[in-house]
Amino acid sequence: xxxxxxxxxxxxxxxxxxxxxxxxxxxxxxxxxxxxxxxxxxxxxxxxxxxxxxxxxxxxxxxxxxxxxxxxxxxxxxxxxxxxxxxxxxxxx
Numbered sequence: 468x469x470x471x472x473x474x475x476x477x478x479x480x481x482x483x484x485x486x487x488x489x490x491x492x493x494x495x496x497x498x499x500x501x502x503x504x505x506x507x508x509x510x511x512x513x514x515x516x517x518x519x520x521x522x523x524x525x526x527x528x529x530x531x532x533x534x535x536x537x538x539x540x541x542x543x544x545x546x547x548x549x550x551x552x553x554x555x556x557x558x559x560x
Contacts, residue, residue: 470557477553478546485537485545494533505529 489495493503500506505526512526513519520526532541 468557470554473553473557473560474550475553477556478550480553481545481549482542484549485542486533489529489533494529496534498534499530505533 493500493505499509508526509520509530512521512524516524532538537545
């Protein structure tokens with residue numbers, strides 16, 4: 468396989484895998500899953516902010532992405548990062 472193939476596979480894998488990873492760590496469309504890594508993050512953020520999760524914080528942004536899906540810009544960023552990693556793998560192999 469060539470450089471372009473690895474780059475395309477990396478980009479596609481990141482775009483498809485991003486939402487799956489969010490759901491896997493607990494940022495679901497129904498909210499943050501109890502007992503998950505996301506719940507631990509939310510708890511730590513709430514304690515650090517005096518009882519609430521700040522708007523625009525990492526937890527808030529990830530929950531929004533888990534609930535509503537990734538925006539076009541976020542999907543493009545994931546595709547760029549995945550494509551870059553795929554290209555680097557092609558160069559190493």
